[in-house]
Amino acid sequence: MRRPPLDPETRALLAALTPRPAAKRTTSRRAVLAGFGAAALAAVGGCGTEGTQQTEQSCTSTDTSATDKKLAFSNWPQYLDVDDADDNRHPTLDAFEKQTGIRVTYHEEINDNDQFFGKIQNQLAHCRPTGRDIIVLTSWLAGRLISLGWVQELDPAKIPNVRANLLPSLRSRATDPGGRHAVPWQGGLTGLAYNASVTKEVRTVDELLTRPDLKGKVTMLTELRDTMGLMLQSLGHDPAEFTEAQFDAALDKLRTAVDSGQIRRFTGNDYAPELQRGDIAACVGWSGDIIQLSAQDDRISFVAPDSGIMLFTDDMMVPNQAAHRSNAEALMNYYYEPETAAKLAAYVNYICPVQGAQDAMTKVDPDLADNPLIFPTPDLLGKAKEFMPLTEAQSRTYNEKFQTVIGT
Amino acid sequence: MPYLLILPAGLWLIVFFVVPAVQLFATSLYDPSGSLATGYAMTGDLGNYPRALGDYWPQLLRSLGYAAVATLACLALGFPLAYAIALKAGRWRNMLLVAVIAPFFTSFLIRTLAWKTILSDTGVLVGLLRHAHLLGADGRLLATPFAVVAGLTYNFLPFMVLPLYASLERFDRRLLEAAGDLYAGPVAGFRRVTLPLAAPGIVAGTLLTFIPAAGDYVNAQLLGTPRTAMIGNVIDSAFLVRLDYPSAAALSFVLMFAILVLTVGYLRRVGAGALDAVS
Numbered sequence: 001m002r003r004p005p006l007d008p009e010t011r012a013l014l015a016a017l018t019p020r021p022a023a024k025r026t027t028s029r030r031a032v033l034a035g036f037g038a039a040a041l042a043a044v045g046g047c048g049t050e051g052t053q054q055t056e057q058s059c060t061s062t063d064t065s066a067t068d069k070k071l072a073f074s075n076w077p078q079y080l081d082v083d084d085a086d087d088n089r090h091p092t093l094d095a096f097e098k099q100t101g102i103r104v105t106y107h108e109e110i111n112d113n114d115q116f117f118g119k120i121q122n123q124l125a126h127c128r129p130t131g132r133d134i135i136v137l138t139s140w141l142a143g144r145l146i147s148l149g150w151v152q153e154l155d156p157a158k159i160p161n162v163r164a165n166l167l168p169s170l171r172s173r174a175t176d177p178g179g180r181h182a183v184p185w186q187g188g189l190t191g192l193a194y195n196a197s198v199t200k201e202v203r204t205v206d207e208l209l210t211r212p213d214l215k216g217k218v219t220m221l222t223e224l225r226d227t228m229g230l231m232l233q234s235l236g237h238d239p240a241e242f243t244e245a246q247f248d249a250a251l252d253k254l255r256t257a258v259d260s261g262q263i264r265r266f267t268g269n270d271y272a273p274e275l276q277r278g279d280i281a282a283c284v285g286w287s288g289d290i291i292q293l294s295a296q297d298d299r300i301s302f303v304a305p306d307s308g309i310m311l312f313t314d315d316m317m318v319p320n321q322a323a324h325r326s327n328a329e330a331l332m333n334y335y336y337e338p339e340t341a342a343k344l345a346a347y348v349n350y351i352c353p354v355q356g357a358q359d360a361m362t363k364v365d366p367d368l369a370d371n372p373l374i375f376p377t378p379d380l381l382g383k384a385k386e387f388m389p390l391t392e393a394q395s396r397t398y399n400e401k402f403q404t405v406i407g408t
Numbered sequence: 409m410p411y412l413l414i415l416p417a418g419l420w421l422i423v424f425f426v427v428p429a430v431q432l433f434a435t436s437l438y439d440p441s442g443s444l445a446t447g448y449a450m451t452g453d454l455g456n457y458p459r460a461l462g463d464y465w466p467q468l469l470r471s472l473g474y475a476a477v478a479t480l481a482c483l484a485l486g487f488p489l490a491y492a493i494a495l496k497a498g499r500w501r502n503m504l505l506v507a508v509i510a511p512f513f514t515s516f517l518i519r520t521l522a523w524k525t526i527l528s529d530t531g532v533l534v535g536l537l538r539h540a541h542l543l544g545a546d547g548r549l550l551a552t553p554f555a556v557v558a559g560l561t562y563n564f565l566p567f568m569v570l571p572l573y574a575s576l577e578r579f580d581r582r583l584l585e586a587a588g589d590l591y592a593g594p595v596a597g598f599r600r601v602t603l604p605l606a607a608p609g610i611v612a613g614t615l616l617t618f619i620p621a622a623g624d625y626v627n628a629q630l631l632g633t634p635r636t637a638m639i640g641n642v643i644d645s646a647f648l649v650r651l652d653y654p655s656a657a658a659l660s661f662v663l664m665f666a667i668l669v670l671t672v673g674y675l676r677r678v679g680a681g682a683l684d685a686v687s
Contacts, residue, residue, distance in 0.1 A: 048438055048450035114648040121444070148445055216548060217529075258634050264551045265633050279529045279550060392443045392651070399650045407634030408467070408645040 052125035054149035054320060059127035061152055065326035069102045072324075073134045073331065076314065077108040079186065081347035092343050096334050102327050107132075112268065113141045113223075120319070124150040129321035133328045140225055142182045142315040143175030143389045151317040153180050158329040161336035165355045169381060170313060174240075174389045182315035183332045186288075186344075187351035189302075189373065189384060190226040190310035193290045194282035195275055196299040202282040204305045205234035209257040217281035219274070220254075222266045224402045225387040226310055227254070227284055233308035239385045247398060255405045266406040275300060287373040288350040302373060304383055311384035313353065339364075345374050436657035444651055456658040464642050464659060471638040472666065474553070475622035478560035482568040482617045483610065485561070490572035490609070491602075495581065508569050516563065520630050523559050524550060527631070551633045559627035567616040575609030576602075611678055619667055639663050 083089035093104055110116045116137065123130045124145070137145065145151050156163055162183050176182040194202040198217070202208055208218055220227045229239040231250040257263050264280065272289050274280045276297060290302040318328045334340060338356035345352035346365045352358075352374055361369040372380050390398065435448075436456055442448030461468070493504045511519055526533060527549040537543040549555055579602070587597040625640025632638075639659060646656035 048442070049447045051445060051447040053445045118648050125444075216546070216551070263634070270630070274524070277525075277528055277530055279524075392445055396443075396650055396652060400652070403642075403645050403650060404463075405634070407632075407637030408641040 052121075052148060054124075054127055056149075056153070059149070059320045061321050061325065062323065063325045064323045068324065069100075069327065070324060071102050071104045071134070071327040071331060072107070072132050072322075073104055073328075074107045074109050074132045075134075075136045075185070076110045079108070079136070079314075079348055079350075080106065081344055092335070092340050095340075096331060099334070100327075100330055102330065104331070110136060113138050117141060117144075124148075124320060127320060129323070130319050133318060133322040133324040134316050134331065135319055136185045136314050136316050139173065139175045139182070139184075139313045139315050140387060140389065142317055144392070144395075145317065145319075146176055146181045149320075151181050151319055152322065152325055154183070154318065154325075154329060154332075156180070158326060159183065159333045159336070161333045165336045165338065165341075165357075167353050167355055170353055173386070175386075176315070182317050183336075184313040184353040185316050185335070186348060187311060187313040187353050189287040189304070189351065189376070189380075190221070190229065190284065190312065191287065192230075192282060192303040192305055193275060193285040193293075193300060194303065195278055195280070196301065198278045199281040201303070203303060205230055205307060208282055208284075209253070209262055214281050215260075215262050216264050217279070218257075218263050219265050219267045219271050219280050219283040220263060221271075221284050222268055222406060224399055225312070226286075227266070228398075228402060229310040229385065229387050230284060230305070230308070233385065234305070236307070239308075239310065239387045241388055244397075248401070251401055251405060258405055288348065291349040291371070291373050304380060306383070308383050308385055309380075311351075311381070311386050313351075349374060351376060432657045432660055435653050436661050438654045438657075440652070440654045442654075448653065453654070456654045457662065460655045460658040461662060463655075464639065467637055467642050468639045468659075468662065468666065470636070471622050471640065471663070472670070474557050474560060474628075474636075474638065475618050475624075478557050478564065478621050479568075479614050479618040481557065481561040482565050483614065486565055486568035486572055486613065487606075487610075490569050490576055493569075494573050494576035494579065505573070508566050508573075512566065517626065519563065520559055520626055523555065523562065523631055527555050527558070550631065553632070553636050555631040556628050556636050556638075559631045560621045560624060563624075563627065564617045564621050567620070568613040571612035571616060572606060572609040575606050575612075579605055607678070611675070614674075615671060619671070622667055623663060 080090050081092055083091055090106065093106060096102070097104055116135075120130045120132075120135070122128075142151075166184070170184055170187070171179060173179065173182075192202055192205070192208060199213060202211070202214070208214065225239075228247065228250060231254050232239045232242055232246060235246070235250055235253065237246040237250065254263075267274075267283075269286075269289065271280060271283050271285060272293055275283055275285070276293055285302070287302055290300065293300045294302070316328075316332055318325050322328070335344065336354050338354055338360040341352055341354035341357035342360035342364045345357060346361065346368055349368075358369055358375045361375070368374055376384070434450065437450065437452045437454065438448035438456075439451040439453055440456055440459070489508075493501055493508075497504050525531060528534065529548050529550060534543065534547075534549055537549075538545060538547065543549075549558075583601050583605075584597050587601045592600065623640050625638055625644050628636050628638040628641050640663075643656050643659050643663070646652045646659065650656075
C-alpha cells in the first residue's frame with residue numbers, strides 16, 4: 001500500500017519544520033532569520049523603557065472648555081441613573097446638559113481597574129491625550145495615577161459644592177494628599193454576604209473560613225485590598241496601617257482555607273448570580289451588589305462582621321491632556337448638589353458621598369433614606385477601614401504573594 | 409511576481425506578529441527590578457526565564473495536561489460526529505454542519521458562562537448524578553478540573569470536527585468495499601483504510617484544538633478553582649495585576665516555545681512515522 005497523501009497544508013507545515021541540507025541555498029534560511037531577529041531586536045527593544053513619572057511642568061494641558069462645550073465621561077456600567085422608559089437616557093445627566101449647555105458623551109467602558117489601567121497607561125505615560133475628560137477609578141488606583149502625576153489638579157473655586165458637601169470621613173485621604181485631584185463619585189463597603197436558603201447566618205470571617213457546612217461553597221474577591229483587608233481585620237490588624245509580617249500572617253490564614261478546599265473560587269462581580277442560585281452559600285461581596293440582589297431575593301443579606309469591613313470609593317479624575325477640565329469641574333460640582341446626589345443614589349444603591357443627600361432622599365425615595373448601605377450609620381462607618389496606599393514596590397510584593405495563594 | 413503576491417500577508421505578519429513578538433522577547437530580558445514609574449532598563453537578563461519557570465511550572469504543566477485531555481476528548485467526540493456528517497448524514501449534512509458552527513454565533517464568554525448553569529450545584533445534571541449516587545451528597549461538578557476540561561472541550565470541539573469533516577468528506581467509500589472484498593473485517597477496514605485517510609484531518613484538528621486550549625484562561629477563570637489555574641491566568645495576572653512585565657513576557661515565550669516543541673515533535677512523529685507505519 002502506498003503511503004497515503006498528506007493534505008497540502010500539513011505537507012507544507014512539515015516541510016517548513018523539517019531541516020534540510022542547506023547546500024542548495026546560498027544563504028541559509030536560519031542565517032536570514034537570525035539577521036532579521038537581531039536587527040529587529042536592536043530596533044525595537046534594545047534600550048528598555050523610559051520612566052513614566054510626569055509633573056505639572058513636564059506635562060501641561062490646555063483647557064478649551066470656554067469655547068468647546070463638550071465633555072467625555074468614562075464610567076463603570078450601571079453607575080448612573082437611567083430613565084424607566086428609555087435605557088439610553090440619564091435624567092440627571094440630561095438635566096446637567098440642559099442647565100449648562102455642555103454636551104456630555106457618556107461611555108460605560110470601565111469594567112475592571114487593572115484592565116482599564118492597561119488601556120490608558122501608554123497614553124498617560126507619554127503625556128498624550130486619552131480622549132477622556134473624566135475617568136472614574138477605585139481610590140487605590142486613583143492614588144497610583146495621582147502619584148505618577150498623570151491627572152490634572154482641580155480648581156477648588158470651581159467646585160464649591162464638593163468643598164461644602166463631601167462627607168467629612170472622605171476629606172483627607174491618603175490616596176489623594178491635599179485632596180486636589182480626585183472627587184468621589186460613589187463609595188461602597190466590602191463585607192460578607194450569605195444566602196439564607198442554603199445556609200444559616202454567617203457572622204464572622206472565621207466562620208466563613210472554617211465552618212464545615214460551608215466547605216466548597218465560599219468565594220472571596222480577586223481584589224487584593226478587599227479580601228486581604230477583611231483577613232487582616234479578622235486577625236485584629238489595621239488594613240490602613242499594617243506591617244509585612246501582619247500581611248503574611250493574614251495570608252497564611254487565607255492559604256489554609258484555600259488548601260482545605262473551603263474556598264471554592266476567587267471572583268470579580270460574577271459571584272452575584274452564583275450566590276443567588278445557591279452554588280455559593282456565603283462570600284465576600286460588595287454592598288451595592290448585595291442591595292440589588294436582596295431587592296430581588298430577601299434571603300440574601302449583607303453582614304458587617306465585628307472585626308471590621310472595608311470602605312472604598314470610586315473617584316472622578318481629569319487625566320492629563322484632557323481638554324475640558326472646567327467642564328469636568330462643572331459636572332463634579334453638579335453631582336454634589338444634594339438633590340442630584342439623592343436621585344443618583346436612589347438608582348445606583350452605592351454609598352452616597354454627599355452630605356445633605358439623605359434629607360433630599362426623603363423626597364426622592366423615602367424607603368432608601370434610612371438604608372445604612374447607602375447612608376451608613378456612624379456605627380457602620382466606624383467599622384469601615386480604607387486600605388493603606390501601597391507604593392509600586394509594595395504593591396508588587398503583596399500582589400505576588402496574594403496571587404500565588406489565589407492560584408496565579 | 410510570487411513575491412508581490414505574498415507582500416500583503418507578509419506585511420501583515422511582520423506588523424502584527426514579528427514586531428510584537430520581538431518586543432515581547434525584548435521585554436522578557438528587562439531588568440525585573442524596574443517599575444512603571446522609573447521605567448525598565450534593558451539588561452538582557454535571561455534570569456527572568458528560570459525565575460518565572462521556577463515559580464509557575466505547575467501551572468504550565470497543568471495547562472499542557474488539560475489541553476491534552478481536552479484534545480483527546482474532542483477527538484473521541486468529534487471523530488464519530490465528523491464521520492457521521494460526512495458519510496451517513498445524506499441530505500441532513502449541511503444542516504448538521506451549520507449546527508456544529510452555530511455556537512460561534514454566540515460570544516465565547518457567554519457560552520462559557522452557560523456552563524456554570526449546566527454544571528450548577530443546584531442544577532438538573534448534578535441533581536441526577538447525586539440521585540444515581542455517581543456523585544456524593546456534597547459532590548460537585550462546577551469549580552473542579554472536570555469543569556475546566558469540559559469547558560475547553562466544548563469550546564474547541566468545532567476546531568476538531570471541521571478539519572476531520574474536510575478530510576473524511578473526500579473519502580471514497582469504494583475503498584472500504586474493496587477492503588471488504590479482500591477479507592478485511594470492519595475493524596481492520598477502519599484501521600487500515602478510514603483512519604489513514606483521515607490522518608491529515610486528525611493532525612490538523614488536534615493542533616487547532618491543542619494550541620489555543622493550552623493558552624486559554626477563560627475556562628479556568630470561570631469554571632475552575634485556585635488549584636486549576638492555567639498558565640494563561642498567570643500571564644494575565646502578571647501583565648495586568650502585578651505589573652511584572654518581564655515575568656509575564658518570559659512566561660508568554662515559554663508557553664510559545666513549549667507549544668512549538670510539542671507541535672514539531674508531534675508533526676514529525678505523526679507526519680513521518682505513524683503514517684509510514686500504516687502504509
